[in-house]
Amino acid sequence: MTDVLGHLVVDGNDVMEFKLVHSAKDIENDETSFGPEMCHQVFGENENIFGYTDLQIKLYYSAGSLQTYLGISYSDKIDPKKSGGLKADDIEGELKKVLAPGYVTNLDQFISNLERDRTFKPHGKLLHSFNIEPNDGGEKRTFEVYYCETSTPGFLDYHERLQTFLLWYVDAASFIDVDDDQWTFFTMFEKCKTSEGSTTYTTAAYATVFRYYAYPCHQRPRISQVLTLPPFRKLGLCAELVQAIYSHFIIMPEVLDITVEDPSQDFQRIRDYVDAKNCENLPAFHPDKLFQGFSPEMANQARSKYKINKKQARRVYEILRLKNTNTSDKNAYLQYRLDVKNRLNAPFQKKKLEMKKLEKVLKPEEYAATVSTTGASETHGRLSSQYLALEDEYRRVIHRIQHY
Structure with missing residues (x-):
C-alpha cells in the first residue's frame, strides 16, 4: 500500500507559496513568491501532506495590513472508498488552527479587498x-x-x-x-x-x-x-x-x-555586530585598554551607555580585541587565544572544584559513579573546537563592521 500511495505524499515546504500583495499584478508575478523554511509546526514532525495529486497551497497577504487569502488546489484527491478508508489530510483544518480569523478562500474577494490596503497606515x-x-x-x-x-x-x-x-x-x-x-x-x-x-x-x-x-x-x-x-x-x-x-x-x-x-546563531551575530559598533567608540574599549583584558570599566560603560549586560559586554570586548589584534604577531595572537579560552574553560574549572569537594564527602564507590571520565586530551580538544567556532563567528562580525 505504501508503494502504491507513495505519490500522494508530498513535502509541505515544496507545495506552499507565500506572497505579499499590493495589486493583482503581484499575484501573476512569480518573482513576488517565497516559500516556508519549515512546516512541522503546522503539518507535523515529518512535514508531509498526504492524499493529493498536484497539490498547491497559496497563502497570500495584502502587503500592508496582511489581510489573508488561502488557496488550496489539486488535480485529484484520494477516495476513502477506494483506498481502504484512508483519508486525505485536512489541510484547511490544520491551517485554520493557526491563521487569524477573517481569511478568505475566494481570490476575487481577496483582490477586491486590496483596495482597503491603499489607505493602510502602520499602527503606533x-x-x-x-x-x-x-x-x-x-x-x-x-x-x-x-x-x-x-x-x-x-x-x-x-x-x-x-x-x-x-x-x-x-x-x-x-x-x-x-x-x-x-x-x-x-x-x-x-x-x-x-x-x-x-x-x-x-x-x-x-x-x-x-x-x-x-x-x-x-x-x-x-x-x-x-x-x-x-x-x-x-x-x-x-x-x-x-x-x-x-x-x-x-x-x-x-x-x-x-x-x-x-538567541539563534544568526541573531546573536547581528546582536554582536550592533553592540560592537556601539561600544567601539567608548573610552573603555579603546584599543590600548583592550589589550589589558576585560575590565569592570568596560562592563559599566556598556551597561550605562547601551544597556548591555555583563555577559554580552564580555563578547563585545573579545570581538573588538580580535579586531585590533595583529594575528601575524604570534605572541599577541597567543595571548588573545588564551584569554578567550580561559573564559570558555571557567565553567569546567568550577565543576572540577565541585567534584573535589564531593570526593571528600562521598564514599569511593559513590564518587566513582559520579565523576566524569573525560580525560585531559578530550577536554583540550573540546576547548580547541569551541574556540575555533567562536573565532569564526567573531571574524564574520568584524568583517561586517569593516565593510558595511
Whole structure:
C-alpha cells in the first residue's frame, strides 16, 4: 500500500507559496513568491501532506495590513472508498488552527479587498526612518520602524495576522499572550510612493519585547521574537531593528539592561555586530585598554551607555580585541587565544572544584559513579573546537563592521 500511495505524499515546504500583495499584478508575478523554511509546526514532525495529486497551497497577504487569502488546489484527491478508508489530510483544518480569523478562500474577494490596503497606515509611534542604497545602483529604499503596545488602537488585530509568519520561519515558535500588557512590539515597513503619488507600506520585519520586572523598581526588557520576512533579507534590516529597540529603551532610567531570549546563531551575530559598533567608540574599549583584558570599566560603560549586560559586554570586548589584534604577531595572537579560552574553560574549572569537594564527602564507590571520565586530551580538544567556532563567528562580525 505504501508503494502504491507513495505519490500522494508530498513535502509541505515544496507545495506552499507565500506572497505579499499590493495589486493583482503581484499575484501573476512569480518573482513576488517565497516559500516556508519549515512546516512541522503546522503539518507535523515529518512535514508531509498526504492524499493529493498536484497539490498547491497559496497563502497570500495584502502587503500592508496582511489581510489573508488561502488557496488550496489539486488535480485529484484520494477516495476513502477506494483506498481502504484512508483519508486525505485536512489541510484547511490544520491551517485554520493557526491563521487569524477573517481569511478568505475566494481570490476575487481577496483582490477586491486590496483596495482597503491603499489607505493602510502602520499602527503606533514612528521611532526610526532610514534609507538603503541598493548595490545595483537602483533607487534608494525607505524603511520605518514603529513602536506599539497591546493598548495601541487596532494593532492586536494586525498582530494576529503578522505572528502567523513565525510558524514557517522560527523553530519552536509560539504565539504570545497578548493579554499581558508588558509585551511591546516593534514593526518595520518599507514605505513607497506609487506612480499616482500615494504612499504604500509593506510589512518587512518585526520584533516582540517583554518588559520584565527587576527589583526594586526597574525593568529588564527581553527581546523575544525577531523575524525579517524573506523578501527583505540580506539588506541589514534586522540590525536596524535591533538598534531601534535599543534606542527606545536606553534613554529610560528604569531600564537596567536589555537581554535576549534564547538567541539563534544568526541573531546573536547581528546582536554582536550592533553592540560592537556601539561600544567601539567608548573610552573603555579603546584599543590600548583592550589589550589589558576585560575590565569592570568596560562592563559599566556598556551597561550605562547601551544597556548591555555583563555577559554580552564580555563578547563585545573579545570581538573588538580580535579586531585590533595583529594575528601575524604570534605572541599577541597567543595571548588573545588564551584569554578567550580561559573564559570558555571557567565553567569546567568550577565543576572540577565541585567534584573535589564531593570526593571528600562521598564514599569511593559513590564518587566513582559520579565523576566524569573525560580525560585531559578530550577536554583540550573540546576547548580547541569551541574556540575555533567562536573565532569564526567573531571574524564574520568584524568583517561586517569593516565593510558595511
